[in-house]
Amino acid sequence: MNKSFIKFLTDFGPLLIFFAVYYKSNKNLITAIPPLVVATLIAVIVVYIIEKKIPYVPLIGAFLVSLFGGLTIVFKNPIFLYLKPTIINIIFAITLLSGKIFFKKNLLQKFFGNSLKLEEIGWDKLNYRWIGFFIFLALINELIWRTQSEEFWVNFKVWGILPLTFIFTLFQVSLIQKYKKNDE
Secondary structure: OOHHHHHHHHHHHHHHHHHHHHHHOOOOHHHHHHHHHHHHHHHHHHHHHHHOOOOHHHHHHHHHHHHHHHHHHHHOOOHHHHHHHHHHHHHHHHHHHHHHHHOOOOHHHHHHOOOOOEOHHHHHHHHHHHHHHHHHHHHHHHHHHHHOOHHHHHHHHHHOHHHHHHHHHHHOHHHHHHOEOOOO
C-alpha cells in the first residue's frame, strides 16, 4: 500500500469511523466514542510500524482522544468530548507561543525546518499566524458546541475544521513564497 495513502488513513480514518458509527447508532455519541479511541490507538501503532517513531502530534491527539473519550463514557457526559478540540488547539497555541517567548525558539521552524527554508521573519510571522489560527479554532469550537445541537457539532468537527485548516494553510503560501530563502 502507498505510504501517503496509509498516512491519510491514519490521520482521518479514526474521525471517519467516529462519524459513521455516530450516524449508524442513531446519533449516539457514547456509542461512537469507543471505536474512535480504538481506531486512534491503531492509527498510532500503524504510524509507529511504518515510521519506526511516533510523531508528537498524533501521540498527543491519541492521548487526548483516549482521555476525553474515556471521561465522556465514564460520566456519560459529552462535555468532555466537546472540550477536546478547544483544549488541544489551546495547547498547540500555548506551545508555539511559549517556545518563542520562554525558550527563544520557533517550534514551527524546529518541526518544519527540514522541509521549508524561510528567513527568520517569515518563520516568526508563520508562527504567530498559526497561534492565532489555533486560538480561532478553539473559540469557534466553543461557540458551536455551546450554541448548536450535538449533531451540528459532530458535522462541524468532521466537515468544518478540516476545510478551515486547508483554507488557512493555502493562505500561508504567499507568506512562504515571500520569505523563502534563496538556495545560493
